[in-house]
Amino acid sequence: MLQMIYRDYGRTGKKVSLLGFGGMRFAHVDDHDECVRMMVKAARGGVNYFDTAPGYFETRSEIVCGKGFEELRRQKLPYYVATKTFKTTEADIRREIEGQLERLKAPAIDFYHIWCITSLENWAARKRDGILSAFQKLKDEGLVRHICVSSHLIGGEIETLLMEGVFEGVLFGYSAYNYRTREKAFNAIRAKRLGAVVMNPLGGGIVPQNPELFKFITREGESAVSAGLRFLWDHADISVTLVGFRGEADVDEALAAMDGYVPRTGAELAAVKEKGGEGFEGICTGCAYCDDCPQEIPIPRYMDSYNQKLLKENGDDELRQRLGMHWSITPQGAAKCIECGACEAACTQHIAIIERLKYIARLSA
Ligand code: SF4
Ligand code: SF4
Structure with a gap:
């Protein structure tokens, strides 16, 4: 019997499903019936965290998610809405969120992300544009419930960003393939008690396509997908693992991974992570020890x-x-x-x- 696991999203008081629905990979985004069926199937399996963005399929992911949310409401299935914005000034963000609330058919965004911070300079520039006060006003007005950030920073930079203490949660890529890249983020996540949502949990297909390389995370009888997801679920600081579902079969496969899942202890997980480095010969693990180039090459x-x-x-x-x-x-x-x-x-x-x-x-x- 499938039993979804729910974790605290930082200090927000919200309990979110450890498996989350990522709206960035729909195989047929214009087939609204199929996409809504996927969302209902996930919600019936206990998923309550749904993530989209205006840039996914040029707003069509948000549109179809809005249709899905209508159906979830009709069926009395609980859900949280997460989306993002690249905009940086108050006027632009307001214009963007008006469109998003309409597309998502939602009165407010539960988790609104400052989208895709790629460098600390980029973050400083957005702050100069007034992004934080704009987000705070939207929160005060009840249009945004929690201020979050999505980041592609690595090494100590992601920790620096989060230690500013201005966010309630963070979204970042983390998987068996690149976990060393962003391990330091968890220092800040623990210190600031942030919600932590990880995306790209199977390394863009790298994990299931290379079973030999990833046998260090695989326990007997586990499929590559189960092993990849469970490796992340073992991490007690992760609130949600977002899977970008292509179709209903993907939803079934991810829900099946929850079935019979027995978490590793902290010590077991640490041992598995330690072993991981051995299998990555020739592969950059993203540890960032090299990241001090005089030519400022990233x-x-x-x-x-x-x-x-x-x-x-x-x-x-x-x-x-x-x-x-x-x-x-x-x-x-x-x-x-x-x-x-x-x-x-x-x-x-x-x-x-x-x-x-x-x-x-x-x-x-
Ligand atoms: S190139 Fe080497 S040092 Fe640099 S991040 Fe990759 S594995 Fe680490
Ligand atoms: S200049 Fe070239 S060799 Fe020197 S640190 Fe940068 S990337 Fe490496």
């Missing part, structure tokens, strides 16, 4: 993108996509390397960073 981001080439077919396409879509950096940026060698000396995985940067730079030709 090396961990380039090396994370290069991982795509190693792990996936058509790797160059995946590499390019990761650079642009995920990290907002260009192949040309890799050409700034002056081959001082400092990063390679620091690299925990002994990666030939300079060679990889040269390869990436050539992709711009």
